[in-house]
Amino acid sequence: MNMEKENSLQFYAAGSVDEFLLQIGRVVEINGQEIAVFPLSDGRIFAALNQSPHPKGGPLAEGILSGHYLYDPLYDWKIDLTTGLVQAPDTGQASMCRVKVENGQVWIAFEQQLQMT
Amino acid sequence: MNAAKEKLVVIGNGMAGISTVEQILKLTTKFDITVFGSEPHPNYNRIMLSYVLEGSKTIDDIVLNDLHWYEDNGIKLHMGTAVSRIDEQSKEVVTEQGMRVPYDKVLIATGSNSFILPIPGSDKEGVVGFRDIADCNQMLEAAKSYRKAAVIGGGLLGLEAAKGLVQLGMDVTVVHLMEDLMERQLDHQAASMLKAELERQGIKFKMGAQTSELLGDARVSGLRFADDTVLEAEFVVMAVGIKPNVAVARESGITVNRGIVVNDYMQTSMEGVYSVGECTEHRGTCYGLVAPLFEQGSILAKHICGVDTAPYEGSVMSTKLKISGVDVFSTGAFIDGPEHTVISNKDDWKRTYKKILLQDGIIVGAVLFGDIDDANELQKLVKNKAEMTDELYASLMGTGCCGGGKKTAAVETMPDEEIVCGCNGVTKGTIVDVITNQGLTTVDEIKACTGATRSCGGCKPVVEQILQYVLGDGFTAATKQGICGCTTLSRDEIVAEIQEKGLQTTKEVMNVLGWSQPEGCSKCRPALNYYLGMLYPDTHEDEKPSRFVNERMAANIQKDGTYTVVPRMYGGVTTPEELKRIADVSLKYDVKVVKVTGGQRLDLIGVKKEDLPKVWEELDMPSGYAYAKSLRTVKTCVGSQFCRFGTQDSMGMGAILERKFERLDFPAKFKMAVNGCPRNCAESCTKDIGIVGNDGGWEIFVGGNGGIKARLADPLCKVKTDDELIEIVGAIMQYYRESGNYLERTSEWVERIGLDAIKANVVDDHENRKALMERIEFALQQVEDPWKKMLNDTEHREKLYNRLEMSNQL
Numbered sequence: 001m002n003m004e005k006e007n008s009l010q011f012y013a014a015g016s017v018d019e020f021l022l023q024i025g026r027v028v029e030i031n032g033q034e035i036a037v038f039p040l041s042d043g044r045i046f047a048a049l050n051q052s053p054h055p056k057g058g059p060l061a062e063g064i065l066s067g068h069y070l071y072d073p074l075y076d077w078k079i080d081l082t083t084g085l086v087q088a089p090d091t092g093q094a095s096m097c098r099v100k101v102e103n104g105q106v107w108i109a110f111e112q113q114l115q116m117t
Numbered sequence: 118m119n120a121a122k123e124k125l126v127v128i129g130n131g132m133a134g135i136s137t138v139e140q141i142l143k144l145t146t147k148f149d150i151t152v153f154g155s156e157p158h159p160n161y162n163r164i165m166l167s168y169v170l171e172g173s174k175t176i177d178d179i180v181l182n183d184l185h186w187y188e189d190n191g192i193k194l195h196m197g198t199a200v201s202r203i204d205e206q207s208k209e210v211v212t213e214q215g216m217r218v219p220y221d222k223v224l225i226a227t228g229s230n231s232f233i234l235p236i237p238g239s240d241k242e243g244v245v246g247f248r249d250i251a252d253c254n255q256m257l258e259a260a261k262s263y264r265k266a267a268v269i270g271g272g273l274l275g276l277e278a279a280k281g282l283v284q285l286g287m288d289v290t291v292v293h294l295m296e297d298l299m300e301r302q303l304d305h306q307a308a309s310m311l312k313a314e315l316e317r318q319g320i321k322f323k324m325g326a327q328t329s330e331l332l333g334d335a336r337v338s339g340l341r342f343a344d345d346t347v348l349e350a351e352f353v354v355m356a357v358g359i360k361p362n363v364a365v366a367r368e369s370g371i372t373v374n375r376g377i378v379v380n381d382y383m384q385t386s387m388e389g390v391y392s393v394g395e396c397t398e399h400r401g402t403c404y405g406l407v408a409p410l411f412e413q414g415s416i417l418a419k420h421i422c423g424v425d426t427a428p429y430e431g432s433v434m435s436t437k438l439k440i441s442g443v444d445v446f447s448t449g450a451f452i453d454g455p456e457h458t459v460i461s462n463k464d465d466w467k468r469t470y471k472k473i474l475l476q477d478g479i480i481v482g483a484v485l486f487g488d489i490d491d492a493n494e495l496q497k498l499v500k501n502k503a504e505m506t507d508e509l510y511a512s513l514m515g516t517g518c519c520g521g522g523k524k525t526a527a528v529e530t531m532p533d534e535e536i537v538c539g540c541n542g543v544t545k546g547t548i549v550d551v552i553t554n555q556g557l558t559t560v561d562e563i564k565a566c567t568g569a570t571r572s573c574g575g576c577k578p579v580v581e582q583i584l585q586y587v588l589g590d591g592f593t594a595a596t597k598q599g600i601c602g603c604t605t606l607s608r609d610e611i612v613a614e615i616q617e618k619g620l621q622t623t624k625e626v627m628n629v630l631g632w633s634q635p636e637g638c639s640k641c642r643p644a645l646n647y648y649l650g651m652l653y654p655d656t657h658e659d660e661k662p663s664r665f666v667n668e669r670m671a672a673n674i675q676k677d678g679t680y681t682v683v684p685r686m687y688g689g690v691t692t693p694e695e696l697k698r699i700a701d702v703s704l705k706y707d708v709k710v711v712k713v714t715g716g717q718r719l720d721l722i723g724v725k726k727e728d729l730p731k732v733w734e735e736l737d738m739p740s741g742y743a744y745a746k747s748l749r750t751v752k753t754c755v756g757s758q759f760c761r762f763g764t765q766d767s768m769g770m771g772a773i774l775e776r777k778f779e780r781l782d783f784p785a786k787f788k789m790a791v792n793g794c795p796r797n798c799a800e801s802c803t804k805d806i807g808i809v810g811n812d813g814g815w816e817i818f819v820g821g822n823g824g825i826k827a828r829l830a831d832p833l834c835k836v837k838t839d840d841e842l843i844e845i846v847g848a849i850m851q852y853y854r855e856s857g858n859y860l861e862r863t864s865e866w867v868e869r870i871g872l873d874a875i876k877a878n879v880v881d882d883h884e885n886r887k888a889l890m891e892r893i894e895f896a897l898q899q900v901e902d903p904w905k906k907m908l909n910d911t912e913h914r915e916k917l918y919n920r921l922e923m924s925n926q927l
Contacts, residue, residue: 015921021913023662024669027920034920041636059678062666064639071639073666073674078638082317088467 009098011107017045018104025061025070028108035097035108036061038081040068046081047099047108053077053084053092060094122149125421126210126220128200128365130154132163132540133394133410134226135182140418140542142190147422150192151218153210156249157197159184163228164407166253170281176250181571202368205387222389222421225366225377229359229395229405234269238331244353247278259352260285267291267340267350269328271298273438275356276315280443282354283319290321290348292328292340294357302436302447306463307470307486314443314468323348359405361396376403381428383417393417400431408432408539415542433500437492437575446492449499450474450482457481460505462514473513478504493579497535528582537583538569538576545583552587560584600859601640603632608858612648621656623649623663639665644859647746650782651854654896661917667744670917671903672729675722679709680729682721684738685779688753688771688791689717695738702735714743716750716788727919733904740904742779746860748787751775752800756793756810763793765810770839771799774808774846780900781893783850784857784866802829805863806846811835815842819849819875820867828864831872834880848879848886851893 014028020039027050028035034050036059046068052058054075062073069087070079078087084096097110125141125148127134138150154160160182168174187194199213209217231246233239243263245255256278259266264287268279271293282289291298297308298315312322327343331353340348361376372378372386376398383391383399393413395405404410409432419426435448451474453459458475469487473480473495480503483495491513503509531537533546551557551566560580564570570577599605606614611630620626623645627637637645642663649657667673672680684699699719703711709723718741724732733740742749751774754760756767771791790799791808801807803823807830809816814837821830833849836842852875857866867875879886907914 013923015923019916019921021661021916024917026916029920029922056676058676059674062670062674064642064665065662066634066636066638066642069634069638074676076639091466 009109011098011100011109014047014099014106014108016104017101017106020045020106023065025063025065027059027061030108030110033110034059035110037099037106037108038065038070040065040081042067044068045099045101045106047097047110048081048084049095049097049110051095053079053086053094054090123147123221124219125150125222125224126218127152127224127226128203128210129224129226129228129394129396130156130158130160130194130196131226131228131394132160132181132407133228133414134224135160136411136541137224137226137393137414137418138192139182140415141422144418144422144424148222150190151195151210152187152192153195153198153200153212155197155199156251158250159187159194159196161250163249166247166250167277167281169250169253170256170278171284172281176253200365202365203371203387203390205369208389220389223391224417225371225385225390225392225396226394227362227365227396229361231355232358232360233355234328234357236328236330238333238337239355241331241333241337242335243333243337243351244331244355247274247354247356248359256282256352256354257285260287263351264288265290265350266352266354267348268354268356269340270354270356270358271295271322271324272301272356272358273299273436275354276311276320276438278354278356279320280315280318282352287352288321289319290323290350291315292323292326292342292348294325294327296325298322299436299438299445302434302451303445303486304451304453304472304484306461306472307445307447307451307484310468310470310486311438311443311445318443359395361398361403363396366392366396374398374401381416381430382420382426383413383429391417391421399429402431404432404434406434406436408435411539411542433496435492435496435499437489444485444487444489446483446485446489446495448483448492448496449480450476451484460510460514471514473505475505480505480509490578493576528579528586537579538567538571540576541568541571543567543569548580548583549587552584558584558588600644601638603627603634603637603641604630606630608644608648611645612652615648615652621649621653622658623660637663643668647782647784647859651896654899668746670726670729671740671744671907672724673744677723679723679725681743682724682729682732682736683714683718683741683743684736685741685775686718687775688751688768690753690768690772691718698736698738702732705735706732714750716743717752718743718750729918730904730908730914734908739779739902746783746785746787747781748775748778748783748789750788752788752790752804754792754794754796754798756791760793762796763810764812765793765815767791767793767799767810770808770810770815770842773839774843777843778847778850778893778897780902781850781854781896783854784859785862787850787853787863789846803827804830806830806849808842808846813837815839817842817845817849819872820863822862822864824862826864831867833872833876844886844890845879847893848889849875851889851896852878854893854896855889 012030020026022039023041025036025038028037035047036050038046050059050061052060052072058074060072064071068081070081077090079094084094086092097108100107130152159180162179162181165179200210201213202211203223204211209219211217231248245252266282266287266289268275268291271291279289279291297305298312328340329343330341331337332339337353339350363373363377366377367373377385377392377396378398379385379392383393385392394410412432416426416429433449438445453474456476461472463470472484474482480498531545535545537543537545547567557563569580600608614630623642626645643665646660646663661669674680703721706728708721712720714720751771753767753771757763757765787805789806790801790804792799792801793810795809801809801818803821807818807821816835817833818830819833822828
């Protein structure tokens with residue numbers, strides 16, 4: 001089983017916790033969707049679609065993590081991973097995913113984006 | 118004379134009692150003072166217990182009056198001694214152990230106890246209140262062995278306790294009887310914003326729940342609610358309220374209602390006996406917050422010393438929640454009724470809320486959430502029953518134009534006798550005085566001198582404004598700018614602290630030096646990692662999470678998330694074999710562009726992250742460090758090997774220098790150039806170190822820059838031999854490494870340090886030059902090629918460069 005449903009949310013398997021380096025983001029590709037997974041120093045794991053809310057776009061996974069904040073790798077925007085909100089003076093919001101960890105296994109739920117190909 | 122002193126006995130060694138004593142000592146020395154405290158500690162700042170729990174302060178940090186203070190002021194202190202009653206007949210205070218101390222005046226300041234719900238099981242092990250150091254220690258202990266905690270009570274204290282326990286790693290649920298948190302201080306709107314914010318911080322809530330029983334055997338195991346549902350909990354904090362501690366007064370026959378009843382001069386029903394603080398009931402009100410203590414203490418002190426004073430007429434209640442990152446404030450009336458005119462402003466984006474209540478045009482209350490800059494102003498306006506005016510409205514609610522000067526103006530019009538620090542009774546006049554007469558220039562100095570901001574810290578913004586107002590233009594010069602928003606420490610102070618305290622990791626530095634954001638930011642973390650590596654080249658373990666993406670990946674990220682690869686070409690010289698490999702790799706890995714760089718090498722643009730290790734492996738060339746704050750390129754002209762004007766072998770010397778000094782971390786990127794003759798074809802004047810050959814040797818230039826702020830390099834010195842050249846180059850680099858601010862290019866560094874200082878250190882002082890060279894040689898022994906290193910480290914390579922591909926087919 002690499003999928004399970006909970007309250008109509010679809011959770012996808014996203015690897016085991018020891019496939020991630022503490023405080024360093026890693027991209028997990030699920031059904032063609034890039035998810036940036038962030039293991040915080042306190043052991044919590046957050047995940048977002050790997051798309052910067054900055055108008056010029058770009059990835060998020062390679063940013064610098066501090067507590068539950070992410071400094072994006074291209075424009076140094078500060079993003080609160082608990083909400084996805086970009087901190088002042090910049091504005092925007094990253095698309096956050098639900099994460100749960102069970103028995104060392106990371107599960108991620110996200111809204112599927114329609115592939116226009 | 119001593120015999121003639123009046124005997125004052127203070128029952129209660131807490132903030133109320135001792136702040137009153139402090140007030141008395143300012144006015145007179147006529148008392149012989151004895152203090153009884155039931156806790157085994159000197160007076161400490163009870164309102165800061167939540168910081169102790171949170172871990173940001175220790176118990177020592179929150180002691181307000183240490184034992185020396187009692188000694189210095191001739192006060193007899195009996196710690197760990199509870200008083201049982203006052204004997205009016207013999208005019209003696211009697212302790213539980215039977216000690217009798219005669220008095221002329223008695224001050225009761227016994228404070229309050231946690232109110233423990235009278236429900237079955239409330240006496241079980243693992244159930245505590247949150248009032249004193251003992252409770253705090255129990256909570257710290259519990260967090261070590263238990264995981265699930267419940268806090269009963271969603272008021273100020275309960276929320277602070279809950280946040281502290283979450284911080285300690287516990288799974289915490291706050292159980293609250295009402296539908297709104299802090300319903301005695303906040304309106305529904307602010308309460309829901311507060312709840313949302315605290316949920317984000319990891320606290321769980323069960324609202325509208327009445328606890329009917331605590332479950333478990335000897336130790337509590339859970340809570341049962343009135344609706345028969347159950348919550349598991351191995352540790353329970355009761356924070357439902359406080360109960361004035363009136364035991365001594367009741368035992369002594371003093372009139373007691375809910376609290377000890379006093380008149381407007383804090384006199385109880387017994388002659389010569391007074392009461393202040395949370396144990397006191399004045400005009401039917403018992404206060405549970407800190408500000409009224411001081412107001413009561415101040416009036417009592419004047420009265421008891423025979424100084425004229427206005428009677429105490431009650432306090433306007435103001436509340437601030439002391440949880441980091443959650444700013445809530447309320448003062449006066451906070452629930453709007455039909456009699457109120459409501460001014461409100463809610464911003465869901467910034468998550469701020471401001472509400473001001475007027476009654477017949479008078480400001481009677483306010484609630485702030487998120488941004489509490491106006492708290493002090495509003496508190497004062499409510500207290501003074503100020504009338505709302507157009508100017509006030511503009512100042513409080515903003516008029517859309519820039520209001521830069523408004524805060525200073527408020528300080529300007531503040532009367533001298535107005536109290537700025539309510540906890541310690543410091544007036545604006547006192548603060549202005551010490552700034553002008555003692556030349557103080559920082560809030561910390563003012564704190565040390567007057568005590569202002571020492572307790573709850575809420576008045577710090579006002580003290581800062583006063584400082585700014587008094588110093589005027591001198592203020593900016595006086596304030597310290599930290600290396601980033603996380604600290605007020607400068608680069609030099611941080612480096613000194615690291616050395617002095619032997620700090621080894623960025624985490625240690627941030628913890629020990631009190632960073633405001635515990636894990637720093639994208640500015641300070643890479644800087645600290647650099648300073649640590651510079652100070653401990655052999656032992657510092659480079660911290661990947663503190664490296665900016667390019668340095669962490671050893672490649673430059675592009676806007677689409679692909680990377681560039683720039684291999685070394687020492688001195689800008691390559692070979693046909695290398696060029697063939699570059700061509701092959703570029704084709705194989707679908708490189709988008711091969712670009713000739715300004716530093717005389719080739720840049721392969723558009724390499725996918727997962728392909729980076731393979732590209733490096735197949736190129737089989739060293740990393741060019743194009744991504745790093747390190748030696749980038751050494752640009753050269755053709756020089757004496759081929760050029761008819763050449764006087765020196767610039768290509769050769771360029772390659773030697775590049776090989777010798779590559780891979781070392783610098784404060785910022787570092788570029789060099791070597792020219793074979795003064796025609797300067799390799800453009801030495803815009804390099805960090807530029808070298809120009811001439812017939813008898815070399816001339817060295819420093820601090821050139823062709824980037825954002827162009828600067829021509831300064832001539833530093835001339836040398837005769839190659840060895841001398843290499844040694845001076847090494848010494849300049851090490852001097853820059855040791856004294857440069859992180860991200861400071863040499864063009865700024867030269868101007869800050871001064872060319873003369875550089876000359877003195879690396880040219881004139883031969884011994885110093887040798888020492889610098891030795892240190893850089895030592896650091897150079899520790900470096901290795903990052904690409905090779907990564908190719909040999911399968912685990913990190915996988916986790917850093919490869920995405921996890923999950924086939925989750927529906």
